[in-house]
Amino acid sequence: METLTVPESSFLFTMDVESLYTNIETDKGMAAIQKAFQDHPDPKRPDKEVLELLHINLTCNDFNFNEHTFLQIKDSHALLHKHSFHPPHTFRGIVRAQLLRFRRICSRADDFHEATGTLFAVLRKRGYSRSFLRRILKDLNTQPRTSDQSPIVPLTSFFSSHAKRAHHTIKMNFQTVMANTRISDHKVISAYMKNPNLKGILVKAKLNSxxxxxxxxxxxxxxxxxxxxxxxxxxxxxxxxxxxxxxxxxxxxxxxxxxxxxxxxxxxxxxxxxxxxxxxxxxxxxxxxxxxxxxxxxxxxxxxxxxxxxxxxxxxxxxxxxxxxxxxxxxxxxxx
Missing domain, CATH: 3.40.1440 (GIY-YIG endonuclease)
Structure with missing residues (x-):
């Protein structure tokens, strides 16, 4: 590239691959690497050992060894910013899901507290308050989640401030309005769809037939x-x-x-x-x-x-x- 001469009228376009590890299937990625090794053999390269190490690295992020749980220390915790345009329950659900994951994979209380401390330190930088995080941790310890077998009525829409108020009104008045109907014992579960954005159009757009x-x-x-x-x-x-x-x-x-x-x-x-x-x-x-x-x-x-x-x-x-x-x-x- 040092020998190339770029005209002054040129435009520079760059592309960055984001979250490739979480967006491809591990098995297909391994198969692609194995095929690349077969197409480009190198007698000095330990193909078997490299593939085995790659398999461990991709599939064993959190593992137990000698009665200790080892976490992925390079976890970026690239979670949502607290000030992003999402419904409030989304942030609670994300933090709760991470804590449940730590509780499942940590066999010792010290490991759980260490992982929780690392997570909270990162989330504090992303706008989450200490009281918010401590409240979720307290609820997790004192109020175990129970399964509700009531039949549900799904309510979905694109998220906006108007949709948020509409969902709240429907959920608060559903039992009263539907008191004499067959779905009076149902529970309204609301969910929001992501609004279309430029990233979604550029990254996930399919070729037009x-x-x-x-x-x-x-x-x-x-x-x-x-x-x-x-x-x-x-x-x-x-x-x-x-x-x-x-x-x-x-x-x-x-x-x-x-x-x-x-x-x-x-x-x-x-x-x-x-x-x-x-x-x-x-x-x-x-x-x-x-x-x-x-x-x-x-x-x-x-x-x-x-x-x-x-x-x-x-x-x-x-x-x-x-x-x-x-x-x-x-x-x-x-x-x-």
Whole structure:
């Protein structure tokens, strides 16, 4: 790299892998390293011993030896900051879970107190107060957790200050409102989903199937366009709640949407064309002139949970992709 000359107009992009150890399966990681050893043999390298040491290092973070419990002294305890945007019970649950883990793996009280002291010292730097930590430790020692076998009603939503108040109101009034119903003895368990953020989009985003066509991926091209767009796989004439494209073999395209099955919608169009129903529409006029033998229909996209508004939004997106919204295109003149 010392011999490289970097132009002044260049941009530097870097990438950092975070928490790789906790995000990959240990067995697959071991298999990848073993394959790398086989592909690049070195007679001076003790492959067997290195793999065995790696296995111990990855699978035996906390272990017992000679009646003593040894903890992972390099544990970073990279837990949530106390001031992060999470519901209050999340912080209590994290600390309690760590203490329960220490209690399970520590056979001596001295080891437990040492591990707890190390954890609390790190958490103090992350905004946790001494009284908060001591209260959780006291509750753990005086109030062992008991299992509640009551049937539950799950309540989930994205976390926000408004959702927090709504959850609290529902839980406080559930028994009163549902007193005379079959679920009066149920218990409401609330949970929050993480809101979408930039890190989640960049780190965990999957490749869009519309931009990565395979040999069996259905593709449709816009009118007089060389650009192809991947459509959703597995759709057919029985698909419901979908967006589709009607195409004339001689000329243009039209994108439409329906909440019924594609077959029902197609039969409706054929009926209108044969009996000249709605002659003012561009679709009927066109196929009355060109004939039904030139009509083809293709499903583009379908979602079970689509509302009417979401389905029409998807329709507009496909109209733009296939360039059906241009006034010169026949079927773009009026939607049906």
């Amino acid at each position: 519309k931009t990565t066509p395979s040999h069996n991926q259905p593709v449709i091209k816009g009118y007089k366009s060389k650009t192809g767009f991947c459509t959703q796989k597995g759709l057919n004439h029985t698909s419901r709640n979908c967006v589709y494209c009607i195409q004339c073999k001689k000329c243009n395209q039209h994108v439409g949407e329906t909440g019924n099955t594609l077959r029902t919608r197609l039969y409706g169009h054929i009926h209108n064309i044969r009996h000249a129903r709605g002659p003012e529409t561009a679709l009927v006029r066109h196929f009355r002139a060109h004939g039904l033998t030139n009509l083809t229909i293709s499903p583009l996209e379908s979602r079970v949970g689509w509302s009417t508004g979401q389905r029409r939004h998807a329709e507009q997106q496909w109209i733009k992709r296939l360039n059906c919204h241009v006034p010169k295109v026949l079927f773009g003149m009026k939607k049906w």
